[in-house]
Amino acid sequence: MPLPLYLLAVAVFAMGTSEFMLAGLLPDIASDLDVTVGTAGTLTSAFAIGMIVGAPLVAVLARDWPRRASLLGFLLVFTAAHAVGAVTTDFPVLFVTRVVAAVANAGFLAVALTAAVTLVPADRKGRALAVLLAGTTVATVAGVPGGSVIGAVLGWRATFWAVAVACLPAALGILRGVPAGRDAAEATGRPALRVELAQLTRPPLILVMLLGALVNAATFGSLTFLAPVVTDSAGLGELWISVALVLFGAGSFVGVTVAGRLSDRRPGPVIAVGGPLLLIGWPALAMLAHRPVAVFILLFVLGALSFALGSTLITRVLYEAAAAPTMAGSYATAALNVGAAIGPVAAAAALRTEAGELGPLWASGVLVAAALLLALPLLPAITADRSTELLR
Structure with a gap:
């Protein structure tokens, strides 16, 4: 894998830390800003909504921008947002x-994903994606x-500052590792925007996006409210x-690494x-949430x-698109991010059901069940090997 791909993964690490970090900070944020834990949890949804809207919007706007300028600009905006978040005392501002x-994260990731798959042969998109997602799993x-x-020692605001500082080496990596100009082949041979947008009408692409x-959704739903499971159900400090997040992250690193070789x-x-x-x-x-050992083992596996x-x-989305x-x-x-x-x-x-803090875990099971009901009848279609088509 080329060096610029790993430099992009460094930036994804900083952004992944921000995206997932609220799982351990929600109780403190809720207490400090005088809101409920459920209300504080909407910060995760706010981040996701920003990425849903931002990804296609900024991808359109950045089509004619040099990749290095785009990636650096998005990263600097991301850093500034965390600095503001670290000092605010108002929940709506946060x-x-x-x-x-x-x-900004959406713009960065959209450009990075597109850039990553152009850095490798057409039949290694999965491995390139695995390198980028390794930044998230290491996060x-x-x-x-x-x-x-x-956050536990210095307060949740210190964590926001730490993310902002972590972005700075990534910015240097982009300046040193990503070419300044646009790829000539891309500039002359890319399809018109309407042709690219028309791909969204293709059922196979819509299906894999939905899956x-x-x-x-299952992953984020339970991860966002993991803290109460550890402290209340398992009765731990x-x-x-x-520790729970480390085990989940270690498992995710194993999963994405193995999948990168198979996908x-x-x-x-x-x-x-x-x-x-x-x-x-x-x-x-x-x-088994009341058994700490089982919780830690299952978090690694999950x-x-x-x-x-x-x-x-x-x-598969990248292949279908x-x-x-x-x-x-x-x-x-x-x-x-949907x-x-x-x-x-x-x-x-x-959380508001009789299951209490275990409710998110049951909800995750339901979401995975819905995905399987959609996927299994159409598995041959969505897993067809298209790598040889891409090489033509």
Whole structure:
């Protein structure tokens, strides 16, 4: 894999830390800003909504921009939003900064996904995506738990400052590793915007986007409200939240790494095996949440399954949208974040049921079940090997 791809993953690490870090900070944010934990959880949905809207919008606006300028601009806006969020005492302002940061994140990720797949041969899109998503999984292994510890010791605002500072080396990496100009082949051979947008009318593309959204909704829904499961159901101290996040992140790193080697040529087994196991896993976590050892084991397994299945489906989005080279990254980003918006809302609603803090885990099981009901009858169509077509 080329060096610029790893430099992009560094920036994705900083952004992934921000996207996931609220899982360990919600109780403190709610207390400090005098809102309920459920209301604080809408910050995750705000971030996701910003990415859903921002991904296609900024992808259109940035079609004619040099990639390095686009990536650097989005990263600097993202950094500024976190600086403002770190000093505000008003929840609506914090909410707005999350939306702004998300739009910048969406723009960055959309451009980065498109850039990444042009840096590798056409039949290695899955591996390129795995490298980028490794930035997210490393964020869950190191960045998010580290942010949770910083939040527990110094307060949640310190975590926002830490994310802002972490973006600076990534900016230097973009300046040094990403070419300043536009790719000549891209400038002369890309399709018209209307042709790229027309790809969204294709049922196979819509289906894999929907499946990716549902699986990601299950992941984000439970991850957002993981802290109460660890502290209330399992009866552990606040610092154990970081341990839980590390295990989930370690599993996700394993899952996305394995899936990266299979999602180009053999996505079918990942979906057919990982899907049913994930369906069993979320309810199992709910039923065993009072046993700390079982919780930690299951979080590792669920991290692996969630990211293996989710990254495979998002890779299929890139394949299905191959005729939309400048917009495919935004379609993949939108699919990821439709799920990230739906998941916490569904989980917050589940918190108000008799299941209480375990409600989000049951909701995740329902979301995975919905994905499987859609996917299994059409599995051959959505897992067809298109790599040879892309090489022509």
